[in-house]
C-alpha cells in the first residue's frame with residue numbers, strides 16, 4: 390500500500406515538481422496523489438497536469454473567513470485520503486480546522502528557522518548579512534514557520550555571491566531535501582516528542 394502525499398502550493402511549484410520526479414519518493418513507497426492550489430492559474434497547476442497528478446483549485450478569494458476556506462480545502466483533500474500534507478510554497482496560514490483534520494502536515498522553508506521566517510526567507514537572510522543560511526523542513530502549526538523542526542541543511546554564503554545565485558543554490562537544496570524527508574515519513578522513521586523530532590535510522 391502506498392504512502393499518500395497531498396501537496397499544497399500557490400506558485401511556481403518547483404518543489405512539487407521535485408517531489409513528483411524524485412526516485413527516492415517512489416522507492417520509499419510514497420506517491421503524490423493530489424496537488425491543491427489556492428491560486429487559479431498558478432504555474433504549479435500546469436505542472437500537475439503534465440505530470441498526470443490530479444489537481445484541485447480552491448480560491449481563498451471565494452471565502453470570507455479563513456476557517457470557511459480551510460473547511461473547503463479539508464473537504465477536497467479528504468477525498469484523496471492523504472497520509473501526509475506537504476506544503477510547498479503555499480501562501481496561507483492554516484487554521485485550527487485544517488490542523489485538526491490531518492495528523493501530519495509539513496512545510497519547507499528557505500532559511501534556517503527560527504531565523505528569517507515569512508515569505509522572503511532567502512532575501513531577508515541575504516540582506517541581514519548572515520554568512521550561513523539554508524533550508525528547514527518543519528511540522529506546521531498555527532504560526533508562521535514556527536512548528537517543530539524535522540531537518541535542516543546549511544549553506545555557506547560565498548564572498549560576493551549575488552542574491553540570485555544564492556536563491557538558485559537554496560532551491561537546489563530544497564529539491565533534494567524535501568523528497569528525502571518525505572521518504573523518511575513513508576518509512577515510518579520520524580518520531581515527534583513535543584518540539585523535538587527524531588529520525589530513526591533505517592537499519
Ligand code: GRF
Pocket residue numbers: 398400401402403404405477478479497498499563
Ligand atoms: C520555496 O522556496 C519554499 O521553500 C517556500 O516557497 C518556495 C516555493 O517555491 N516555502 P516553488 O513554488 O516550489 O518553486
